[in-house]
Amino acid sequence: MIQEKTPTNLEFALLGLIHQAPQSGYDLRKIFEETALGSYSSSPGAIYPAIKRLETKGLIEGEIDSTKSLRPKKVYAPTEAGRKLFRKWLVQEITVDDVKRRQDELLLRFAFYSILDDPHTSLSFLKSLSEGADANLKDLLEQRTIFAKNNEIPHVAAFYGRMSLDFGIEQTRALRRWARKSMKKFDDQIEAPS
């Protein structure tokens, strides 16, 4: 079995949207333009080639829809392989490094957890996230004290350097706070299922 390169974030975002509901390239572009997903690029120059790649890899299939009007448009739906890969991506384990360097990917994943629709899986995802945040926080705080002790750095530079680190610390705290708050929502859901 040939191990294909894992798709990019943009490709996964597209695959996820198509997984939620079959869409045309134009529909997808619209979503990227109008919503927060736009952070994963936009512009046809990125999206159309990405769609084509997904099709070439056999993860999605396009079908001409001519029911609505005279102008046909190509509507994409995930293949079985596409669904499988996407779910695998969703539930794949979270490393501390993911939390440090690939937060955007993690959040993208979580945004599609509606597909799994399982509070337990969501909970364990959030738990890993908050643990990862903890680890990074510890690391950042350590770096901060090292910074404070390092006499090689001119004190002005150290002053600004510390402040920049503080930003990272605030961001990480925000991540942890969000994860914990979200966990509570699922706790409630599990205790009192609909």
Place this chain on the structure above:
Amino acid sequence: MIQEKTPTNLEFALLGLIHQAPQSGYDLRKIFEETALGSYSSSPGAIYPAIKRLETKGLIEGEIDSTKSLRPKKVYAPTEAGRKLFRKWLVQEITVDDVKRRQDELLLRFAFYSILDDPHTSLSFLKSLSEGADANLKDLLEQRTIFAKNNEIPHVAAFYGRMSLDFGIEQTRALRRWARKSMKKFDDQIEAPS
């Protein structure tokens, strides 16, 4: 006068480090490996070409240093043009869009504000940042209510979508909080100068 393409974040990061103190390519790589700057890539494959680009653009100059040992190494220092461009980049105005989409660049800039070493400039930078954060926060909260009212979205998807938005909201709040907290440090400094 030919308008050159503005350097990338990586190039500015390198230029800034060289501005703080002349360094060799290897020294720079080390810094990227060991510190939080690593988020702007690392790997020689990115750094060495970027250094070369800066040199070609006339922003830095390399000089062979053979004083220390038999093995010579090339130490880079900024040219006058390089210093000028870097300072211009530092103090350039902040748009709301910068705060939304280019936070990393803004933070990179701020990390080098030690070069300016002027509390007033730092203060106005932070003020713009916190105002930008305010604007984005307003936008995000609006999106959240739209999300809540939109009946086209299945309620499970809406549930997760809202949570993802909440993360953005938390991050933006963290940014604002950090900016305000930092502003106070400069206020103190201005009131009681060293």
Place this chain on the structure above:
DNA sequence: TCGCACATGTAACGTGTTACATGATTCA
């Protein structure tokens, strides 16, 4: 003398960005 850290790169590759191209349909 073996291996590691120092020191500086290059080559292939993929992907995103910017900008342009094209034609159909709808609405004023």
Place this chain on the structure above:
DNA sequence: TGAATCATGTAACACGTTACATGTGCGA
């Protein structure tokens, strides 16, 4: 009938990633 929007792209280009290449000096 002209403009805007629907709808789908392509081409050139720059940049970063991964992986490889090459040689020196130093300590065990």
